[in-house]
Amino acid sequence: MAKRQKGRKEGRKEGERKKERKKERKKERKKERKKERKKERNAGLRVLCLLPGPLPKPSLRAWPSSVVPALSNVSLQCWAPTKDVNFALRKGGDVLGLLQPPDSMEGEGWAEFPLTAVRSRDAGDEALLLLVTGYLPKPSLQAHQAGVATEGEQVTLQCQRPDSGTGIMTFALLKAGTSVPVQLRIPAGRETDFSLQNVKVKDTGNYSCVYYQRRAPFLASQPSNSLEIWVAASSPRTTTPDYTMGNLIRLGLAAIIMVTVGALLLEAWSMTGTPGVHVSFSM
The missing domain is CATH 2.60.40.10 (Immunoglobulins)
Incomplete structure:
Protein backbone atom coordinates (compact mmCIF):
# COMPACT_ATOMS: atom_id res chain seq x y z
CA MET A 1 0.00 0.00 0.00
CA ALA A 2 2.80 2.36 0.99
CA LYS A 3 4.64 1.54 -2.22
CA ARG A 4 1.59 2.44 -4.29
CA GLN A 5 1.20 5.78 -2.53
CA LYS A 6 4.89 6.47 -2.97
CA GLY A 7 4.64 5.65 -6.67
CA ARG A 8 1.67 7.94 -7.08
CA LYS A 9 3.52 10.79 -5.37
CA GLU A 10 6.54 10.29 -7.61
CA GLY A 11 4.25 10.21 -10.64
CA ARG A 12 2.64 13.46 -9.61
CA LYS A 13 6.04 15.04 -9.05
CA GLU A 14 7.23 13.85 -12.44
CA GLY A 15 4.09 15.28 -14.03
CA GLU A 16 4.69 18.60 -12.29
CA ARG A 17 8.32 18.60 -13.47
CA LYS A 18 7.14 17.98 -17.04
CA LYS A 19 4.70 20.86 -16.76
CA GLU A 20 7.47 23.12 -15.48
CA ARG A 21 9.77 22.12 -18.34
CA LYS A 22 6.93 22.74 -20.79
CA LYS A 23 6.35 26.19 -19.31
CA GLU A 24 10.05 26.98 -19.57
CA ARG A 25 10.13 25.94 -23.22
CA LYS A 26 7.09 28.14 -23.91
CA LYS A 27 8.80 31.09 -22.23
CA GLU A 28 11.95 30.56 -24.28
CA ARG A 29 9.99 30.37 -27.53
CA LYS A 30 8.05 33.49 -26.56
CA LYS A 31 11.30 35.36 -25.87
CA GLU A 32 12.72 34.27 -29.22
CA ARG A 33 9.61 35.41 -31.07
CA LYS A 34 9.73 38.74 -29.23
CA LYS A 35 13.36 39.23 -30.23
CA GLU A 36 12.54 38.45 -33.85
CA ARG A 37 9.65 40.91 -33.91
CA LYS A 38 11.81 43.60 -32.34
CA LYS A 39 14.50 42.93 -34.90
CA GLU A 40 11.98 43.26 -37.73
CA ARG A 41 10.56 46.50 -36.31
CA ASN A 42 13.99 48.10 -36.09
CA ALA A 43 14.94 47.02 -39.58
CA GLY A 44 14.76 49.15 -42.70
CA THR A 133 -1.03 50.72 -46.50
CA GLY A 134 -4.25 49.51 -44.92
CA TYR A 135 -3.34 49.32 -41.22
CA LEU A 136 -4.84 52.64 -40.03
CA PRO A 137 -8.16 54.42 -40.73
CA LYS A 138 -8.59 56.32 -43.99
CA PRO A 139 -7.93 60.11 -44.05
CA SER A 140 -9.83 62.70 -46.10
CA LEU A 141 -8.43 64.97 -48.82
CA GLN A 142 -9.98 68.17 -50.12
CA ALA A 143 -8.93 71.23 -52.12
CA HIS A 144 -9.14 74.70 -50.60
CA GLN A 145 -10.40 76.13 -53.88
CA ALA A 146 -12.84 74.39 -56.20
CA GLY A 147 -12.81 74.39 -59.98
CA VAL A 148 -10.04 74.35 -62.56
CA ALA A 149 -6.70 75.92 -61.70
CA THR A 150 -4.72 77.93 -64.24
CA GLU A 151 -1.03 77.52 -64.95
CA GLY A 152 1.10 79.54 -62.54
CA GLU A 153 -1.43 79.47 -59.71
CA GLN A 154 -1.07 77.78 -56.31
CA VAL A 155 -3.22 74.77 -55.42
CA THR A 156 -3.58 73.83 -51.74
CA LEU A 157 -4.79 70.38 -50.70
CA GLN A 158 -5.69 69.55 -47.09
CA CYS A 159 -5.29 66.03 -45.71
CA GLN A 160 -6.99 65.19 -42.39
CA ARG A 161 -6.82 61.95 -40.43
CA PRO A 162 -9.48 60.68 -38.02
CA ASP A 163 -9.15 61.60 -34.36
CA SER A 164 -7.87 58.18 -33.33
CA GLY A 165 -5.27 59.32 -30.82
CA THR A 166 -2.33 57.74 -32.65
CA GLY A 167 0.18 60.53 -31.93
CA ILE A 168 2.26 62.54 -34.38
CA MET A 169 2.21 61.07 -37.88
CA THR A 170 3.90 61.73 -41.21
CA PHE A 171 1.53 62.67 -44.05
CA ALA A 172 2.28 61.82 -47.67
CA LEU A 173 0.64 63.31 -50.78
CA LEU A 174 0.38 60.81 -53.61
CA LYS A 175 -0.33 61.22 -57.32
CA ALA A 176 -1.59 58.38 -59.50
CA GLY A 177 1.12 57.23 -61.89
CA THR A 178 3.97 58.58 -59.73
CA SER A 179 6.10 56.00 -57.92
CA VAL A 180 7.14 58.21 -54.99
CA PRO A 181 5.16 60.63 -52.78
CA VAL A 182 4.79 64.15 -54.16
CA GLN A 183 5.28 65.76 -50.74
CA LEU A 184 5.78 64.76 -47.09
CA ARG A 185 4.61 66.71 -44.04
CA ILE A 186 4.91 66.16 -40.26
CA PRO A 187 2.23 68.33 -38.61
CA ALA A 188 1.62 68.61 -34.89
CA GLY A 189 -2.12 68.03 -35.30
CA ARG A 190 -4.49 65.83 -37.27
CA GLU A 191 -4.32 67.76 -40.54
CA THR A 192 -1.83 69.35 -42.88
CA ASP A 193 -1.79 71.41 -46.07
CA PHE A 194 0.09 70.42 -49.21
CA SER A 195 0.85 73.43 -51.44
CA LEU A 196 1.48 72.91 -55.15
CA GLN A 197 3.30 76.05 -56.24
CA ASN A 198 3.27 77.46 -59.78
CA VAL A 199 1.27 74.52 -61.15
CA LYS A 200 1.66 73.29 -64.73
CA VAL A 201 -0.67 71.36 -67.03
CA LYS A 202 1.40 68.24 -66.24
CA ASP A 203 0.23 68.53 -62.60
CA THR A 204 -3.28 67.53 -63.71
CA GLY A 205 -4.19 64.16 -62.20
CA ASN A 206 -5.72 62.18 -59.35
CA TYR A 207 -4.28 62.86 -55.90
CA SER A 208 -4.70 61.04 -52.59
CA CYS A 209 -2.98 61.07 -49.21
CA VAL A 210 -1.94 58.66 -46.47
CA TYR A 211 -0.44 59.01 -43.01
CA TYR A 212 1.97 56.64 -41.32
CA GLN A 213 4.00 56.06 -38.17
CA ARG A 214 7.34 57.87 -38.05
CA ARG A 215 9.13 54.86 -36.58
CA ALA A 216 9.04 51.08 -37.01
CA PRO A 217 6.85 49.24 -37.78
CA PHE A 218 5.77 52.22 -40.01
CA LEU A 219 2.08 51.30 -40.02
CA ALA A 220 0.33 53.27 -42.79
CA SER A 221 -3.30 54.19 -43.29
CA GLN A 222 -5.57 53.34 -46.14
CA PRO A 223 -5.29 55.95 -48.92
CA SER A 224 -7.90 58.69 -48.96
CA ASN A 225 -10.47 58.89 -51.72
CA SER A 226 -8.81 60.29 -54.84
CA LEU A 227 -9.26 63.95 -55.71
CA GLU A 228 -8.99 65.05 -59.34
CA ILE A 229 -7.08 68.26 -60.01
CA TRP A 230 -7.30 70.03 -63.37
CA VAL A 231 -4.75 72.62 -64.49
CA ALA A 232 -5.62 74.62 -67.62
CA ALA A 233 -3.08 76.32 -69.86
CA SER A 234 -2.92 80.07 -69.40
CA SER A 235 -4.33 82.10 -72.33
CA PRO A 236 -1.75 84.16 -74.29
CA ARG A 237 -1.63 87.82 -73.29
CA THR A 238 -2.97 90.37 -75.80
CA THR A 239 -0.40 93.12 -76.25
CA THR A 240 -1.34 96.73 -77.17
CA PRO A 241 0.71 98.02 -80.14
CA ASP A 242 3.34 100.54 -79.12
CA TYR A 243 3.15 103.54 -81.42
CA THR A 244 5.76 105.65 -79.60
CA MET A 245 8.69 104.74 -81.83
CA GLY A 246 6.68 105.22 -85.03
CA ASN A 247 5.50 108.65 -83.93
CA LEU A 248 9.04 109.73 -83.11
CA ILE A 249 10.24 108.64 -86.55
CA ARG A 250 7.44 110.55 -88.28
CA LEU A 251 8.17 113.73 -86.29
CA GLY A 252 11.85 113.47 -87.11
CA LEU A 253 11.19 113.12 -90.82
CA ALA A 254 8.80 116.09 -90.77
CA ALA A 255 11.42 118.24 -89.05
CA ILE A 256 14.06 117.29 -91.61
CA ILE A 257 11.72 118.14 -94.51
CA MET A 258 10.82 121.49 -92.98
CA VAL A 259 14.46 122.43 -92.42
CA THR A 260 15.34 121.43 -95.98
CA VAL A 261 12.48 123.44 -97.50
CA GLY A 262 13.37 126.45 -95.36
CA ALA A 263 16.98 126.29 -96.48
CA LEU A 264 15.97 126.16 -100.15
CA LEU A 265 13.61 129.14 -99.82
CA LEU A 266 16.21 131.13 -97.93
CA GLU A 267 18.77 130.42 -100.65
CA ALA A 268 16.31 131.46 -103.38
CA TRP A 269 15.51 134.70 -101.56
CA SER A 270 19.15 135.59 -101.10
CA MET A 271 19.87 134.99 -104.79
CA THR A 272 17.02 137.23 -106.06
CA GLY A 273 17.52 139.84 -103.40
CA THR A 274 13.86 140.79 -103.73
CA PRO A 275 12.75 142.81 -100.71
CA GLY A 276 9.45 142.34 -99.08
CA VAL A 277 9.42 138.59 -99.48
CA HIS A 278 8.47 136.88 -96.25
CA VAL A 279 8.61 133.16 -95.66
CA SER A 280 6.50 131.64 -92.94
CA PHE A 281 5.88 128.07 -91.85
CA SER A 282 2.93 126.67 -90.09
CA MET A 283 2.50 123.30 -88.42
Whole structure:
Protein backbone atom coordinates (compact mmCIF):
# COMPACT_ATOMS: atom_id res chain seq x y z
CA MET A 1 0.00 0.00 0.00
CA ALA A 2 2.80 2.36 0.99
CA LYS A 3 4.64 1.54 -2.22
CA ARG A 4 1.59 2.44 -4.29
CA GLN A 5 1.20 5.78 -2.53
CA LYS A 6 4.89 6.47 -2.97
CA GLY A 7 4.64 5.65 -6.67
CA ARG A 8 1.67 7.94 -7.08
CA LYS A 9 3.52 10.79 -5.37
CA GLU A 10 6.54 10.29 -7.61
CA GLY A 11 4.25 10.21 -10.64
CA ARG A 12 2.64 13.46 -9.61
CA LYS A 13 6.04 15.04 -9.05
CA GLU A 14 7.23 13.85 -12.44
CA GLY A 15 4.09 15.28 -14.03
CA GLU A 16 4.69 18.60 -12.29
CA ARG A 17 8.32 18.60 -13.47
CA LYS A 18 7.14 17.98 -17.04
CA LYS A 19 4.70 20.86 -16.76
CA GLU A 20 7.47 23.12 -15.48
CA ARG A 21 9.77 22.12 -18.34
CA LYS A 22 6.93 22.74 -20.79
CA LYS A 23 6.35 26.19 -19.31
CA GLU A 24 10.05 26.98 -19.57
CA ARG A 25 10.13 25.94 -23.22
CA LYS A 26 7.09 28.14 -23.91
CA LYS A 27 8.80 31.09 -22.23
CA GLU A 28 11.95 30.56 -24.28
CA ARG A 29 9.99 30.37 -27.53
CA LYS A 30 8.05 33.49 -26.56
CA LYS A 31 11.30 35.36 -25.87
CA GLU A 32 12.72 34.27 -29.22
CA ARG A 33 9.61 35.41 -31.07
CA LYS A 34 9.73 38.74 -29.23
CA LYS A 35 13.36 39.23 -30.23
CA GLU A 36 12.54 38.45 -33.85
CA ARG A 37 9.65 40.91 -33.91
CA LYS A 38 11.81 43.60 -32.34
CA LYS A 39 14.50 42.93 -34.90
CA GLU A 40 11.98 43.26 -37.73
CA ARG A 41 10.56 46.50 -36.31
CA ASN A 42 13.99 48.10 -36.09
CA ALA A 43 14.94 47.02 -39.58
CA GLY A 44 14.76 49.15 -42.70
CA LEU A 45 15.46 48.42 -46.34
CA ARG A 46 18.86 49.29 -47.70
CA VAL A 47 20.91 48.33 -50.73
CA LEU A 48 24.65 47.80 -50.81
CA CYS A 49 27.08 47.13 -53.67
CA LEU A 50 29.68 44.54 -52.78
CA LEU A 51 33.04 45.15 -54.42
CA PRO A 52 36.49 46.00 -52.99
CA GLY A 53 37.50 49.63 -53.23
CA PRO A 54 35.50 52.87 -53.38
CA LEU A 55 32.26 52.76 -55.33
CA PRO A 56 29.71 55.40 -56.30
CA LYS A 57 26.47 55.30 -54.35
CA PRO A 58 23.72 53.24 -56.03
CA SER A 59 20.14 54.42 -56.45
CA LEU A 60 17.11 52.44 -55.33
CA ARG A 61 13.46 52.73 -56.30
CA ALA A 62 10.29 50.73 -55.85
CA TRP A 63 8.11 49.74 -58.79
CA PRO A 64 5.23 50.28 -59.45
CA SER A 65 5.17 52.49 -56.34
CA SER A 66 6.77 52.95 -52.94
CA VAL A 67 3.30 53.16 -51.35
CA VAL A 68 1.37 49.93 -51.90
CA PRO A 69 -1.51 48.04 -50.27
CA ALA A 70 -0.88 44.99 -48.11
CA LEU A 71 -0.34 41.65 -49.89
CA SER A 72 0.66 43.34 -53.16
CA ASN A 73 3.89 42.70 -55.06
CA VAL A 74 6.74 45.20 -55.31
CA SER A 75 10.02 45.16 -57.20
CA LEU A 76 13.00 46.97 -55.70
CA GLN A 77 15.22 48.16 -58.54
CA CYS A 78 18.81 49.13 -57.86
CA TRP A 79 21.06 50.92 -60.34
CA ALA A 80 24.79 51.67 -60.11
CA PRO A 81 26.81 53.79 -62.56
CA THR A 82 29.49 51.12 -62.83
CA LYS A 83 29.85 47.59 -64.17
CA ASP A 84 31.02 44.35 -62.56
CA VAL A 85 29.32 44.80 -59.21
CA ASN A 86 27.16 42.53 -57.11
CA PHE A 87 24.08 43.84 -55.35
CA ALA A 88 22.92 42.93 -51.84
CA LEU A 89 19.49 43.77 -50.46
CA ARG A 90 19.65 44.18 -46.70
CA LYS A 91 17.05 44.70 -44.01
CA GLY A 92 18.67 45.71 -40.78
CA GLY A 93 21.63 43.39 -40.39
CA ASP A 94 20.19 40.58 -42.52
CA VAL A 95 20.97 40.08 -46.20
CA LEU A 96 17.71 39.26 -47.98
CA GLY A 97 19.19 38.65 -51.39
CA LEU A 98 22.33 38.74 -53.51
CA LEU A 99 22.28 39.38 -57.24
CA GLN A 100 24.83 39.68 -60.01
CA PRO A 101 23.41 41.89 -62.77
CA PRO A 102 23.40 40.70 -66.40
CA ASP A 103 26.07 41.88 -68.81
CA SER A 104 23.56 43.41 -71.22
CA MET A 105 23.98 46.98 -69.94
CA GLU A 106 27.18 48.79 -70.92
CA GLY A 107 28.92 50.90 -68.32
CA GLU A 108 26.36 50.39 -65.57
CA GLY A 109 24.89 47.74 -63.28
CA TRP A 110 21.26 47.02 -62.53
CA ALA A 111 19.45 44.51 -60.34
CA GLU A 112 15.84 43.82 -59.37
CA PHE A 113 14.68 42.29 -56.08
CA PRO A 114 11.03 41.12 -56.06
CA LEU A 115 8.99 41.32 -52.85
CA THR A 116 5.77 39.32 -52.88
CA ALA A 117 2.69 39.72 -50.67
CA VAL A 118 4.21 42.58 -48.68
CA ARG A 119 3.06 43.31 -45.13
CA SER A 120 3.81 45.96 -42.53
CA ARG A 121 7.02 44.16 -41.55
CA ASP A 122 8.38 44.90 -45.04
CA ALA A 123 7.96 48.67 -44.59
CA GLY A 124 10.89 50.97 -43.88
CA ASP A 125 12.40 54.38 -44.56
CA GLU A 126 16.15 53.87 -44.30
CA ALA A 127 17.48 53.94 -47.87
CA LEU A 128 14.06 53.77 -49.50
CA LEU A 129 10.66 54.81 -48.20
CA LEU A 130 8.43 51.77 -48.62
CA LEU A 131 4.94 51.99 -47.13
CA VAL A 132 2.42 49.17 -46.90
CA THR A 133 -1.03 50.72 -46.50
CA GLY A 134 -4.25 49.51 -44.92
CA TYR A 135 -3.34 49.32 -41.22
CA LEU A 136 -4.84 52.64 -40.03
CA PRO A 137 -8.16 54.42 -40.73
CA LYS A 138 -8.59 56.32 -43.99
CA PRO A 139 -7.93 60.11 -44.05
CA SER A 140 -9.83 62.70 -46.10
CA LEU A 141 -8.43 64.97 -48.82
CA GLN A 142 -9.98 68.17 -50.12
CA ALA A 143 -8.93 71.23 -52.12
CA HIS A 144 -9.14 74.70 -50.60
CA GLN A 145 -10.40 76.13 -53.88
CA ALA A 146 -12.84 74.39 -56.20
CA GLY A 147 -12.81 74.39 -59.98
CA VAL A 148 -10.04 74.35 -62.56
CA ALA A 149 -6.70 75.92 -61.70
CA THR A 150 -4.72 77.93 -64.24
CA GLU A 151 -1.03 77.52 -64.95
CA GLY A 152 1.10 79.54 -62.54
CA GLU A 153 -1.43 79.47 -59.71
CA GLN A 154 -1.07 77.78 -56.31
CA VAL A 155 -3.22 74.77 -55.42
CA THR A 156 -3.58 73.83 -51.74
CA LEU A 157 -4.79 70.38 -50.70
CA GLN A 158 -5.69 69.55 -47.09
CA CYS A 159 -5.29 66.03 -45.71
CA GLN A 160 -6.99 65.19 -42.39
CA ARG A 161 -6.82 61.95 -40.43
CA PRO A 162 -9.48 60.68 -38.02
CA ASP A 163 -9.15 61.60 -34.36
CA SER A 164 -7.87 58.18 -33.33
CA GLY A 165 -5.27 59.32 -30.82
CA THR A 166 -2.33 57.74 -32.65
CA GLY A 167 0.18 60.53 -31.93
CA ILE A 168 2.26 62.54 -34.38
CA MET A 169 2.21 61.07 -37.88
CA THR A 170 3.90 61.73 -41.21
CA PHE A 171 1.53 62.67 -44.05
CA ALA A 172 2.28 61.82 -47.67
CA LEU A 173 0.64 63.31 -50.78
CA LEU A 174 0.38 60.81 -53.61
CA LYS A 175 -0.33 61.22 -57.32
CA ALA A 176 -1.59 58.38 -59.50
CA GLY A 177 1.12 57.23 -61.89
CA THR A 178 3.97 58.58 -59.73
CA SER A 179 6.10 56.00 -57.92
CA VAL A 180 7.14 58.21 -54.99
CA PRO A 181 5.16 60.63 -52.78
CA VAL A 182 4.79 64.15 -54.16
CA GLN A 183 5.28 65.76 -50.74
CA LEU A 184 5.78 64.76 -47.09
CA ARG A 185 4.61 66.71 -44.04
CA ILE A 186 4.91 66.16 -40.26
CA PRO A 187 2.23 68.33 -38.61
CA ALA A 188 1.62 68.61 -34.89
CA GLY A 189 -2.12 68.03 -35.30
CA ARG A 190 -4.49 65.83 -37.27
CA GLU A 191 -4.32 67.76 -40.54
CA THR A 192 -1.83 69.35 -42.88
CA ASP A 193 -1.79 71.41 -46.07
CA PHE A 194 0.09 70.42 -49.21
CA SER A 195 0.85 73.43 -51.44
CA LEU A 196 1.48 72.91 -55.15
CA GLN A 197 3.30 76.05 -56.24
CA ASN A 198 3.27 77.46 -59.78
CA VAL A 199 1.27 74.52 -61.15
CA LYS A 200 1.66 73.29 -64.73
CA VAL A 201 -0.67 71.36 -67.03
CA LYS A 202 1.40 68.24 -66.24
CA ASP A 203 0.23 68.53 -62.60
CA THR A 204 -3.28 67.53 -63.71
CA GLY A 205 -4.19 64.16 -62.20
CA ASN A 206 -5.72 62.18 -59.35
CA TYR A 207 -4.28 62.86 -55.90
CA SER A 208 -4.70 61.04 -52.59
CA CYS A 209 -2.98 61.07 -49.21
CA VAL A 210 -1.94 58.66 -46.47
CA TYR A 211 -0.44 59.01 -43.01
CA TYR A 212 1.97 56.64 -41.32
CA GLN A 213 4.00 56.06 -38.17
CA ARG A 214 7.34 57.87 -38.05
CA ARG A 215 9.13 54.86 -36.58
CA ALA A 216 9.04 51.08 -37.01
CA PRO A 217 6.85 49.24 -37.78
CA PHE A 218 5.77 52.22 -40.01
CA LEU A 219 2.08 51.30 -40.02
CA ALA A 220 0.33 53.27 -42.79
CA SER A 221 -3.30 54.19 -43.29
CA GLN A 222 -5.57 53.34 -46.14
CA PRO A 223 -5.29 55.95 -48.92
CA SER A 224 -7.90 58.69 -48.96
CA ASN A 225 -10.47 58.89 -51.72
CA SER A 226 -8.81 60.29 -54.84
CA LEU A 227 -9.26 63.95 -55.71
CA GLU A 228 -8.99 65.05 -59.34
CA ILE A 229 -7.08 68.26 -60.01
CA TRP A 230 -7.30 70.03 -63.37
CA VAL A 231 -4.75 72.62 -64.49
CA ALA A 232 -5.62 74.62 -67.62
CA ALA A 233 -3.08 76.32 -69.86
CA SER A 234 -2.92 80.07 -69.40
CA SER A 235 -4.33 82.10 -72.33
CA PRO A 236 -1.75 84.16 -74.29
CA ARG A 237 -1.63 87.82 -73.29
CA THR A 238 -2.97 90.37 -75.80
CA THR A 239 -0.40 93.12 -76.25
CA THR A 240 -1.34 96.73 -77.17
CA PRO A 241 0.71 98.02 -80.14
CA ASP A 242 3.34 100.54 -79.12
CA TYR A 243 3.15 103.54 -81.42
CA THR A 244 5.76 105.65 -79.60
CA MET A 245 8.69 104.74 -81.83
CA GLY A 246 6.68 105.22 -85.03
CA ASN A 247 5.50 108.65 -83.93
CA LEU A 248 9.04 109.73 -83.11
CA ILE A 249 10.24 108.64 -86.55
CA ARG A 250 7.44 110.55 -88.28
CA LEU A 251 8.17 113.73 -86.29
CA GLY A 252 11.85 113.47 -87.11
CA LEU A 253 11.19 113.12 -90.82
CA ALA A 254 8.80 116.09 -90.77
CA ALA A 255 11.42 118.24 -89.05
CA ILE A 256 14.06 117.29 -91.61
CA ILE A 257 11.72 118.14 -94.51
CA MET A 258 10.82 121.49 -92.98
CA VAL A 259 14.46 122.43 -92.42
CA THR A 260 15.34 121.43 -95.98
CA VAL A 261 12.48 123.44 -97.50
CA GLY A 262 13.37 126.45 -95.36
CA ALA A 263 16.98 126.29 -96.48
CA LEU A 264 15.97 126.16 -100.15
CA LEU A 265 13.61 129.14 -99.82
CA LEU A 266 16.21 131.13 -97.93
CA GLU A 267 18.77 130.42 -100.65
CA ALA A 268 16.31 131.46 -103.38
CA TRP A 269 15.51 134.70 -101.56
CA SER A 270 19.15 135.59 -101.10
CA MET A 271 19.87 134.99 -104.79
CA THR A 272 17.02 137.23 -106.06
CA GLY A 273 17.52 139.84 -103.40
CA THR A 274 13.86 140.79 -103.73
CA PRO A 275 12.75 142.81 -100.71
CA GLY A 276 9.45 142.34 -99.08
CA VAL A 277 9.42 138.59 -99.48
CA HIS A 278 8.47 136.88 -96.25
CA VAL A 279 8.61 133.16 -95.66
CA SER A 280 6.50 131.64 -92.94
CA PHE A 281 5.88 128.07 -91.85
CA SER A 282 2.93 126.67 -90.09
CA MET A 283 2.50 123.30 -88.42
